[in-house]
Structure formats: C-alpha cells, structure tokens
Amino acid sequence: MDAIDDIRSNIVLRRIIERLERGDVSGAIDAMHLDQAAFRPLEEAIRQAFNGGGVAAVEQIPTLRDPNGHQIVIRWDARNLAAEEWLREHSTTLVSNIIADQQSAIRTALSEGLARGDNPTRTALGIVGRVNRVTGKRDGGILGLTAQQAAYVDRARQELLSGDPTAIRNFLERTRRDKRFDRTVLKALKDGKPLPAEAVDRITSKYADGLLKLRADTIALHETFQSMAAAKDIAFRQQIEKGTLQAQHVTKTWRHTPQKHPREDHVEMQGQVVRFDQPFVAPDGTRIMYPHAEGTPARHTLGCKCLAEYKIDFVARLVT
Structure with missing residues (x-):
C-alpha cells in the first residue's frame, strides 16, 4: 500500500494526459514511473519476515552438544550465501512480476479508453485515481491491481453507466463493492435512469480501493508464509552445511x-x-x-x- 501511495503521489497527471492526447500509450505508462525502487517498502517487509523466520527457527532448535558434551552455538546467518540468494531472487522476481502485471493492466485500460474515444483526462484519472480533498491523496484508479482486477473495475463502470437494469443488478452482486453506495444504485434502478458519471466515478473508485486492499492482504499473507517457511528450511540447511546436523x-x-x-x-x-x-x-x-x-x-x-x-x-x- 505504501508503494502504491508513493507511485500515485509522484504522478504528474498533465504528462500522462499529454501523451494520451498524442495516442502514445507507452509514453503514458512510462510517465507513471512504475519501477523497482518504488517497491522498496515491500522488499524491506519481506526481508524482515525472512530474517524473523530464520531467527525463530534457530531459537526452536533444542540444545545440541559436541562429543565432549560442550554446547554447540547455533545462530541464524542472514548473510549466508543461500539466504542472500533466496532473498534477492525472490524479491526481484516478485516485484518484476507485479510491475509487468501493472503495465499490462494499464496498457489494456488505456488502449480501450482511446478506442472508445473517452476523454484523455477521464481515462488517465481512471488509472491513477482522483485526489481526495480531505486526505490530499489519490483514491481509486487501477494502480496496484492485477490485470484481472482492473478488468473487474472496467466492467463495473460499464455496468453502472449502461442504464441496463440487469447489468446494474450484477454490480450489486460484487462482493468488494462499497455497500454504502447501494442506496444510490437501487434508487437509479427504481427510477429507471442511468447513474450520473460523477456518481459512477465515486462508486467505482471505492470498488477499486476494496480490490486493492484485497490484493495487499493476499500478498501480505502469501509473502509472510513463504518468507518464514524458506527461512526455516535454510536455517536447518545452514546447520547441516556446518556439520552441526x-x-x-x-x-x-x-x-x-x-x-x-x-x-x-x-x-x-x-x-x-x-x-x-x-x-x-x-x-x-x-x-x-x-x-x-x-x-x-x-x-x-x-x-x-x-x-x-x-x-x-x-x-x-x-x-x-
């Protein structure tokens, strides 16, 4: 979440819009600065979980003694070659995959927006989110979402803009929607009128935020378990390589x-x-x-x- 906030806060919307006005999708993506450095907070969190797992694994190993009865000192070595290699390769691969998926999702959204003839400003805001007047930060947008989640947001927007009762009811089945807007959606259904574009922007913005939180939680759970499990295995492997076990x-x-x-x-x-x-x-x-x-x-x-x-x-x- 910190990484995505950092990317959003450093975006210069005007540059993205200028590139979209020229039909330069690749240039618009480059202007968002989706690079490895932006995800340092995520890499640091993984490093801490990994080292924590290694320390915990070593602490749980019962006291070992040599043939003379002397206690063997056992420590977790975070600078061990296997430990450093796992951490470096894992973090690099994870972030690279996240960035590649981001770029794919954004490219699809921008290309589809241009194909529909959408306003470049609205298209750009659909990617990077709108500035919240209370917090001063951007909300919504598809930054941080997987390509599949970004497609969910786009379909949700089209459902709400369609004015089709069936499509609008389908939106009300989406589990990650912000239910505080249900009354607004139900009123539009009752009146038989499409939702105003401004209302759709607010609703889909909160829907995107819900999906981003889901993604963050999924990554947090997965990376915590994976980092600690790898550290535990490497901790025992270190003792085997040293001859302790x-x-x-x-x-x-x-x-x-x-x-x-x-x-x-x-x-x-x-x-x-x-x-x-x-x-x-x-x-x-x-x-x-x-x-x-x-x-x-x-x-x-x-x-x-x-x-x-x-x-x-x-x-x-x-x-x-």
Whole structure:
C-alpha cells in the first residue's frame, strides 16, 4: 500500500494526459514511473519476515552438544550465501512480476479508453485515481491491481453507466463493492435512469480501493508464509552445511492449519513425514519440498497456511 501511495503521489497527471492526447500509450505508462525502487517498502517487509523466520527457527532448535558434551552455538546467518540468494531472487522476481502485471493492466485500460474515444483526462484519472480533498491523496484508479482486477473495475463502470437494469443488478452482486453506495444504485434502478458519471466515478473508485486492499492482504499473507517457511528450511540447511546436523537425522512433518475453506489435498497431507532432503508428495502427485516452497504451483500456495514441523532424531545423532 505504501508503494502504491508513493507511485500515485509522484504522478504528474498533465504528462500522462499529454501523451494520451498524442495516442502514445507507452509514453503514458512510462510517465507513471512504475519501477523497482518504488517497491522498496515491500522488499524491506519481506526481508524482515525472512530474517524473523530464520531467527525463530534457530531459537526452536533444542540444545545440541559436541562429543565432549560442550554446547554447540547455533545462530541464524542472514548473510549466508543461500539466504542472500533466496532473498534477492525472490524479491526481484516478485516485484518484476507485479510491475509487468501493472503495465499490462494499464496498457489494456488505456488502449480501450482511446478506442472508445473517452476523454484523455477521464481515462488517465481512471488509472491513477482522483485526489481526495480531505486526505490530499489519490483514491481509486487501477494502480496496484492485477490485470484481472482492473478488468473487474472496467466492467463495473460499464455496468453502472449502461442504464441496463440487469447489468446494474450484477454490480450489486460484487462482493468488494462499497455497500454504502447501494442506496444510490437501487434508487437509479427504481427510477429507471442511468447513474450520473460523477456518481459512477465515486462508486467505482471505492470498488477499486476494496480490490486493492484485497490484493495487499493476499500478498501480505502469501509473502509472510513463504518468507518464514524458506527461512526455516535454510536455517536447518545452514546447520547441516556446518556439520552441526546431518540431513538423515532431521525429518519434516506437514502440519495443516484448519481454515474455513481448506484444500482437501493439504488436509490429506496432515501428518505426512519425510526426511529433510526429501519432498512431501501431495495427492495430485505434486512434489513439495516444504509448504510455500519456491516453484510450487499456485494451487498449493495461494491462501495456504500450512507449515512444516522439523524434528531432530537425537538418538540416531548420538549413535552416529
């Protein structure tokens, strides 16, 4: 949310409008300055979650002793090569994908607006949002939304402007709409009149804000679980590389977290135990090194709250 606010606050609307008046869609997108640096707050939040996960994982490892009975000092090393590489590649890939999706959504919205002959100013404001006179910040717009969410906003706008009762009723089925405007929409239905453009702007602006909050929450949940899960796995891997532990003495157990709408595959995986260096196997055949592992298909990660529980076989370790 901070990153999107920063992008919005640095936009010079006049430059975007000038480019749209020339039909220069690429130039209009460039004028929005959607670059990697704008998402530093997101990268920093991921770094903190990652390091927090590594520290927590190390703290949960029981006391280990060498053959002479001396306690072995165990620390989380955030500067470890594997840790730094995971954090760098993960953050870069995430932000790059967000920017690419943003540019795709904005390009589609701008191109469709020009094709319809929409006013360049209205088209630009539909992208970057309008300045709220109370807060001084821009509200609404499709900045920060996925391409699919941006399409939802566009369809919602067309529904409300259409004057078609069926289309307007369809808007009232949208779960992320701001219900405070329902009375206005219902009145237009009752009177059999289309909603004024200004009212549609306000309604779709709040609808877009609701979708942006959903996107932010989705990213926050997913990135928190993924960062902490990766840190936990890397923390144990660090001890194995140092010789403090051996992979054959560590096991992983899949722990499913109860949810309102659980994945049946993950419910079935509850209690599955594998060696540290082996993957879990989902009922559909997907091999997963640990919940939220990089490269795992989205059907097994988005919204998932499962965890891996790591255990050390102290008896086998002592015998060895």
